[in-house]
Amino acid sequence: LQIQRGFCITFVPSLLRFMSTKILPTGKELADGFMEFVRTTRDPDQVHIITFDGRWRVLRQGRRRATASLETKEAAIAVAKELPNVSKIIVHGRDGSLDKEIRVRV
Amino acid sequence: MDIRKVFINCPFDNAYFPLLKSILFTILYCDKEPLIAITNDSGEHRLAKLVRMMKSASYSIHDISRVGLSGKNRLPRMNMPFECGVDFGLRYSDTDPYHLKKFLILDSEPHRYKRVISDISGHDIMAHNDEPVLAMKSVRDWLKPTAPNIPLHLIIWDDYNEFRLENGKYLERIGYDPDDMKSLPIADLIFLMGKWIRENRNTVI
Numbered sequence: 001l002q003i004q005r006g007f008c009i010t011f012v013p014s015l016l017r018f019m020s021t022k023i024l025p026t027g028k029e030l031a032d033g034f035m036e037f038v039r040t041t042r043d044p045d046q047v048h049i050i051t052f053d054g055r056w057r058v059l060r061q062g063r064r065r066a067t068a069s070l071e072t073k074e075a076a077i078a079v080a081k082e083l084p085n086v087s088k089i090i091v092h093g094r095d096g097s098l099d100k101e102i103r104v105r106v
Numbered sequence: 107m108d109i110r111k112v113f114i115n116c117p118f119d120n121a122y123f124p125l126l127k128s129i130l131f132t133i134l135y136c137d138k139e140p141l142i143a144i145t146n147d148s149g150e151h152r153l154a155k156l157v158r159m160m161k162s163a164s165y166s167i168h169d170i171s172r173v174g175l176s177g178k179n180r181l182p183r184m185n186m187p188f189e190c191g192v193d194f195g196l197r198y199s200d201t202d203p204y205h206l207k208k209f210l211i212l213d214s215e216p217h218r219y220k221r222v223i224s225d226i227s228g229h230d231i232m233a234h235n236d237e238p239v240l241a242m243k244s245v246r247d248w249l250k251p252t253a254p255n256i257p258l259h260l261i262i263w264d265d266y267n268e269f270r271l272e273n274g275k276y277l278e279r280i281g282y283d284p285d286d287m288k289s290l291p292i293a294d295l296i297f298l299m300g301k302w303i304r305e306n307r308n309t310v311i
Contacts, residue, residue, distance in 0.1 A: 024281050026294050031301045037276045038302070050267045052239065052260060059264060064308070095124035095238045096263070096270040097285075 045087040047080045049073065051094055058083075077102065107203050109252070113141045113163035115156075115189040116212075117172045123287045127295070128238035129167065131266050132245040134300050135307065136256050138165070144292050153192075160193045164207060165252075167245065168193065171214035171234070173222055187223060194226070210248045212241060239263055257309050269302050 025033060047067075048059045056076035057066040060083070067083065070076045073091065080089045086104050093099040112133050116126055133140045141159045143152065160166060168190040172183050190211070197207045209229050213219050216233040219226060232244035243259040250256050274284040283289040 026291065027297065030280075030294055031297050033280065034273070034276050034298050035301060035305060037279070038272050038305075041275070042272070048264075048267060048271075050264060052263060057264075061268075064261065064264075090271060092267045092271070096128065096267045097124070098271050098274055 043088055045085050047083060047086050047089050049076045049080060049089060049091045050096075051092065107164050107206070108139075108162055109164045110137070110139050111141055111163035112138045112165040112167060112249075113159050113193070114167045114169075115186055115193070116142075116167070116169040117183065117186065118144060118287060120285065120287050122169075122172065123285065124238045125169075125234065125236065125241045126287075127270075128242045128266060129245055130292075130296055131269065131299050131303070132242045132259075132262055133249070134296070134303050135262050135265070136246065136249045136253055138249065138252075140296060142292060142296075156189055157192065157196075160196055160207075161204070165210070165249070166193050166207060167210045167212060169212040170219060170223060171212060171236070190223075190226075208248075210244065212244060238266075242266065255309055261309075265303070265306060268306075269299065273298060273302070 024030075042061065044061050046061045048057075048061065050057045050059055051073070055069045055071060056073050058068040058070070058076050058080050059066045068076065068079045070079060077089060077091065080086060081102075081104055089102040089104060091099045091102070114126075114129065114133075116122060116129070118126075130140050130142075141163050143156055143159065168186065170186050170190065173187055175182055193207070193209070196204045197209070198205070211219065211226055211229055211231040213231065213233050214236055218233070219231055230248055232240075232248070234241040234244060239259070242263060246256060246259040246262060277284040277290060
């Protein structure tokens with residue numbers, strides 16, 4: 001009986017933990033899913049605010065050249081809001097990650 | 107020794123992760139293949155694996171910015187300077203073709219290396235000030251002679267910002283933590299970066 005109890009105490013929680021573990025995609029499956037995600041979610045009407053060399057650049061999605069380069073983040077956001085056909089402003093942090101997302105009424 | 111391979115010797119922790127990501131992205135953008143000790147979990151002895159990677163790469167990046175005292179025991183992290191020394195030993199062993207190896211040394215502040223490891227003077231030593239964009243510029247400028255069509259780091263930085271946004275959102279959606287180094291395997295991150303760059307980079311390197 002003690003052996004059975006010991007088995008249940010050690011084995012059952014591990015089994016439950018294992019069963020609740022989500023199997024996340026890796027390798028090719030992960031990469032294919034990512035490219036599909038990019039294709040379906042990328043918004044041509046979004047504008048990026050990117051910090052570079054002490055200034056804040058306003059860059060339309062898919063463009064190589066910045067629309068404006070300003071001294072402050074707030075000024076860059078204000079310029080982005082005035083641009084035509086802008087649905088979303090993406091403000092990036094100093095490490096390139098997403099800092100904040102601003103929805104714009106068209 | 108392969109001129110497309112770049113060996114990276116750097117800290118593996120979440121504080122350094124943003125810098126590592128920008129370095130990996132730049133290497134892939136310059137059409138090179140990054141080699142990093144945690145990408146290959148074959149069970150091989152760590153030092154043997156590192157030496158094998160050093161021998162196979164024509165280029166090496168050694169980041170010594172975290173050499174100072176750290177952790178609750180205030181002990182120095184010796185792995186980076188040790189691995190840097192092993193690679194320099196290979197470079198100066200007068201063995202063909204390792205004498206052709208090229209090194210980039212990254213540090214947090216300019217000239218700090220002179221106080222901790224002055225013997226490396228004369229090599230390419232750049233300071234990134236813990237800023238991913240400066241780490242990117244250092245790596246891009248260092249690799250520039252290998253491929254004349256590498257764009258300005260401004261272009262690579264813009265693309266990297268877009269990649270970070272899309273990659274972060276995607277990983278969160280499927281259950282990974284994009285800011286935790288232990289969440290998604292580095293090999294998978296490299297694979298995602300490479301795929302994104304191939305589909306989005308306008309320049310032929």
